[in-house]
Amino acid sequence: MMTQEQKTKLTGFAAEIRSECIKMISKIGVGHVGGCLSIADVLACLYGGAMKIDPQNPKWEDRDRFILSKGHAGPAMYAALGLKGYFPMAMLDTLNQPPTNLPSHTDMNRTPGVDMTTGSLGQGISSAVGIALGCHLKGNNNYTYVIIGDGESQEGQVWEAAMFAGAKHLHRLIAFVDYNRKQIDGTVEQVGGPPNFELKFKACNWNVIDVPDGNNVEQIWAAIELAKAEQSKPSAIILHTVKGKGWSYAETLENNHNFKVNAEQAAEACAEFFLQK
Numbered sequence: 001m002m003t004q005e006q007k008t009k010l011t012g013f014a015a016e017i018r019s020e021c022i023k024m025i026s027k028i029g030v031g032h033v034g035g036c037l038s039i040a041d042v043l044a045c046l047y048g049g050a051m052k053i054d055p056q057n058p059k060w061e062d063r064d065r066f067i068l069s070k071g072h073a074g075p076a077m078y079a080a081l082g083l084k085g086y087f088p089m090a091m092l093d094t095l096n097q098p099p100t101n102l103p104s105h106t107d108m109n110r111t112p113g114v115d116m117t118t119g120s121l122g123q124g125i126s127s128a129v130g131i132a133l134g135c136h137l138k139g140n141n142n143y144t145y146v147i148i149g150d151g152e153s154q155e156g157q158v159w160e161a162a163m164f165a166g167a168k169h170l171h172r173l174i175a176f177v178d179y180n181r182k183q184i185d186g187t188v189e190q191v192g193g194p195p196n197f198e199l200k201f202k203a204c205n206w207n208v209i210d211v212p213d214g215n216n217v218e219q220i221w222a223a224i225e226l227a228k229a230e231q232s233k234p235s236a237i238i239l240h241t242v243k244g245k246g247w248s249y250a251e252t253l254e255n256n257h258n259f260k261v262n263a264e265q266a267a268e269a270c271a272e273f274f275l276q277k
């Protein structure tokens, strides 16, 4: 169970992630707002204590690994990395402006703290499975975490990776599904039919944990603890999230996948994030 103090700390960290993310997007004027805001809370839990990491030593061999398979949400991850001290906060102002080391989609060759290059949907989870297998074969006890999108999960490669991980009993692999129910051009149901995450992961021999409010740090934290207690299977944590979470304008915009944000809107959004703190 999480203490009130931890809850306040993680909720505050999530608000800071949202705020830095929207500020950096507003500097370039456009970005993947919806899918960044939906994962701020899980990032706050991971970078705010769940993961074994050392921001001063991003390549530390024994660290837990994190792969943002939905790589278009790079700005949310950069906000978390910057706030944790992986690089100076001023770097956030360079998002996606060459020769930046913060491209819109995550790139392991450019950004300290990024363990895998992603952006081509479906591939990140395969990398995560390979990394988890490598760690397991070396006898390391570190965890590999990965976030996949619900739209991304229409890629067949996701399920090839899931089958293999389940067959190999990679219990130190923990995948989060950002189940915000929307993708680039409609709802996940409209585009690909019912995703049936629980059935599919279970069929692949995964432990499945449902998080009714995937934007609630307490529920996310409890799910991670359950996943870590699992000793024989990888775990899929299904986060029921809201695309655009925390900024009412973004939440209610029909197409909130990638849109323009100016400085004034960013200020309004940030005020909302901290009110909710």
Ligand SMILES: Cc1ncc(C[n+]2csc(CCOP(=O)(O)OP(=O)(O)O)c2C)c(N)n1
Pocket: 032, 034, 035, 036, 038, 070, 072, 119, 120, 121, 122, 148, 149, 150, 151, 152, 153, 178, 180, 182, 183, 184, 243, 257
């Ligand atoms: C292989 C591949 N096809 C298409 C795209 C273009 N694309 C970028 S984001 C996106 C929608 C992804 O939806 P989802 O995974 O639900 O992300 P979220 O809604 O959480 O942002 C698409 C189709 C891509 N990046 N990679």
